[in-house]
Amino acid sequence: MSENESQQAFTQMIKQLGQQMVDAGQLMQDNAERFWFNAQRQSLMMQEISDAITELSKNPQLLQQYQQQIFQALSEPSDSQVEKKDRRFQHEAWQQPGFAELKQLYLSFSQLTQQLFNDLPEQDAAKKQRQQFYIRQWLSAISPSNYLMTNPEALQQAQNTNGLSVLQGIQNYLDDMKRNKGMQNIRMTDLSAFELGKNIACTPGSVIFQNDLFQLIQYTPTTQKVAQKPLLVVPPWINKYYILDLQAHNSWVKWVVDQGFTVFMISWVNPDKQHKHLAFDDYMKQGVVEATNAIEQHTGEQAINAVGYCLGGTLLGCTLAYMKAKGDQRIQSATFFTTLLDFSDPGELGCFISEQQLDILEQQMAHEGVLDGRSLALAYNMLRENELHWSYHVNNYLLGKEPPVFDLLYWNSDATNLPANMHRFYLRNMYQENRLKDPSGITLDGTAIDISKIDIPSYFLSAQKDHIALWKSTYLGAQQLSGNVEFVLSGSGHVAGVINPPENQKYSYFTHPEISSSADNWLSAAQETEGSWWEHWRDWLKQHSGDSVAARAINDGKLPALEPAPGEYVKKKC
Template identity: 40%
Template sequence: MFLDDGQNENADRMIRASLAQLTNNISPAAVMLTYVDWLSSLAVSPGKQMSLIQKALKKQFRLSAWTARSAFEPDAEPCIEPLPQDRRFRHESWQLFPYNVIYQGFLLHQQWWFNATTGLRGLSPHHEQALEFGARQWLDMWAPSNFLLTNPQVLGKTVNSGGTNLIQGWHHLVDDWQRNMLGKKPAGAEDYVVGDNVGITPGKVVFRNHLMELIQYAPTTSQVHAEPVLIIPAWIMKHYILDLSPPNSLVKYLVDQGHTVFMISWRNPTGEDRNLELDDYRRQGIMDSLEVIGEVVPDSKVHAVGYCLGGTLLAIAAAAMARDGDERLASLTMFAAQTDFREAGELMLFIDDKQLAFLEDVMWSQGVLDTKQMAGAFQLLRSNDLIWSRMVNSYLLGERQPMNDLMAWNADATRMPYRMHSEYLRRLFLNNDFAEGRFSVDNKPVAINAIRVPIFAVGTERDHVAPWRSIYKIHLLADTDELTFLLTSGGHNAGIVSPPERTRRHYRMSTMHGHDAYVDPDLWLARTPVNQGSWWPAWQAWLADHSGPKTSPPELGSTHYPPLGDAPGTYVLQE
């Protein structure tokens, strides 16, 4: 009995999906091609080979000379400094012999491998980046800071505490393993409960469909700006990242400043939602929300705000609305949201045709991209901070990092539907269809330069998910008369959650008008002055300037859309 082509293809997909469980969802074919490309390029580059041999000998000589000198000069300048973001060897105990030699040798070895995996003529840029990333991950795993006998800070604590740190670390390890096996949240996350101490800004759910609940927040001022604000978070995250505990809640901050705020709370999809499309999120999310807001706050335009993937979708929706003459938007704000994906950072290392085909087979078998699979990719982008440093602190030093509301939120992940996520990765990340004019809505192409409303774009300095220079590209795509770009300190999440009380934060901000010449990002960074403090007040002032005169607050809901329940709603509670 023979199988038809469809059955044979499904059998192949099931085999690849099973294989993914052993490879942590990394395509073996993609990895093999990367290394074959590197080895074949290196094999026909004897000059590069000779250069690497010379560099290895020079580094060995430098380390030997420095070791001899440091024996007589304890304060001798090191022969290599860690990168600014590398905090592994900052403790003073690393300057003691022999640990200073150990960490210096490691850094020189790391530098040699960077030279070995980059600058090789003929090597594909994508393969070069993937190879350098893979080598860095491998070396980070074997860093001397990760092991008891080569980490002087851990050894010192072990001696001083009589080994109690290792006993405590063992308890942490067992606890984490049990939590992982049982699907529980990390230790301390149970102290942050949605609707109890996070996500507690008062409001009502005024609309619900299969994909989202729309929350309208209650006013706290006697007068409000006439034009409401609609916030569209990414469905890769739960909406309360913008409504954490009250001191860290952007929603509360906006409401207290006299804004009427609506927020989409996305449903957590299951395997039954496998065929949801990206356009379903546009129609049932953004467009349905605008319809409801038009009933609750009639005759008013809307300030739309999109975060991450929600910002990308908002830009697509705004471009389609502009194309069709829909003038319901007053302005567009995008938090850490990309519209051009050609330089989307190290996340692109996980995105090529072979890797996407492999990932699609995994999602096809499950119906969704699981939360653990998604979290693993993001952790690799910051493995030193999110994996190895955490393991050293928790299991070797026996010290738990205190849980906070943002960390607890980060552990409350959501899934991604198979069809939507595949479409998003292929059409936006891989093919860059939106920025290059090939993305269609209702079978007609959409373009960012159709958007005419004022745009406010926010990037963060240490964003590993949406690098700020990638976000900055909106200057090349938009054709609005007013585009404000703000760059804030912090990363993809911590940079956005920046309440005014955090005085150690800083930001840069400038506005480009239609007649202004383009400035490249590096020149912009050099010439734009730094402002100390949170960026929230600056954006809120911009928002207020673009809003109408103040008026009495609207009722919560309307005749056609009566309140369905209290905020934060029911979808946010779905596991």
């Protein structure tokens, strides 16, 4: 670009930004209540850090040791004290004099500060975890990589583009603010690169049933014969179902259909204020039970298998206990993907469910009718803040670049709301009070729930690096059931550990036929197999799927096709 063209582009962008800043001011005014709730959360975070500092003041010896270590780090910064593989500082510009020392000093300070608060005598374990989490968030936020004047790569980019990168970064920030109504959800991919039903969520099928809560999709068979028992998939309603149906090369749904199974998928509605009354009971009775009824009516089969993913798995567990109490035996095997049934250790998610945090959240949900899915997405992203938040802050805002095209991140950005009534029940009874593991600990639709009565064959798939449903916590849930349980541990995390096609030849998985007294004992006795767990699960499912029958064409069923997959419910945005 010539200097004249650069000047013209600069002038044009300045004009556009002026109006957008005016719009941003109006946006903040229109969403004043949301900013107030966010300010309350920030105040709680600062109070937790203040409490940690107060506790530190009671340990002068530990504080003195820390001060000596900090002084040494400031006086003699050393590469041995830094994490050389930290992605924030991989650009060659960080090797320049001044910036290299700044990087080393920051990493030394961050490492020593986290260690200091880790070494504090344990008080209340939950409070200490919150303090450590918030201190880590603060340390991540003050990284010199996050600010234009202390990021040499961003300064180089500004110089190379004659300042256009800075203006483009401001533009990207204002666009995010407008799209997310003031929430700090940074765009993680090109949101125009995918269209549902075209190049994502495009496995052929039809919606064959719907009510106010969900649409039920049957996928078109690709084999001449299929297993007798249909397969019902219960995805989480925290996210949209198509994490299981991204593109042809990584679609779990397509792969399962190609293995000769008749697959039915629940596609939950993206709720708004009119759905605020929906309860957890409704997701069970109007959701899973109604879907089971529809499959029986459509296919004539009275026995099916079911899969539940994350919160969908928790709901499936509740439904199985409910159906057991009612004498309903139609679901004859269950698969749980990264599912918590025992919430004894929710990991860092527990940092968001202190009594004070829940009080603020419940006030906000009472005001808005739903929990905006974008705020929940931000909370999940902050569990891996440098990878899922600050890296995009640097790329989009400081460098003024576009994020890469990535189907998984498009799905991750396609948030769903949560009804206030349901979410309040879920957080209080599951995460905070952990009542699901107790016989009759919760009651749904007037029926006491006892997951220990679930005696059908079950398959638990968990992931070693899962930061949302810790695998040792999911193992506790597997121990609760009374039927035969197959526990499998995959590599990677909450999503990549599940969406791992065999063709990728990535990661590995661990198996062992017996559930032992502890997760560590199970793992020490388990056998590791390279590659994807998908084929292992397929072989397990076939044992519980009956004989082969002629493939079920959608139009041969009792229920008419209402519209092509993926249906309308999944297309609704927050």
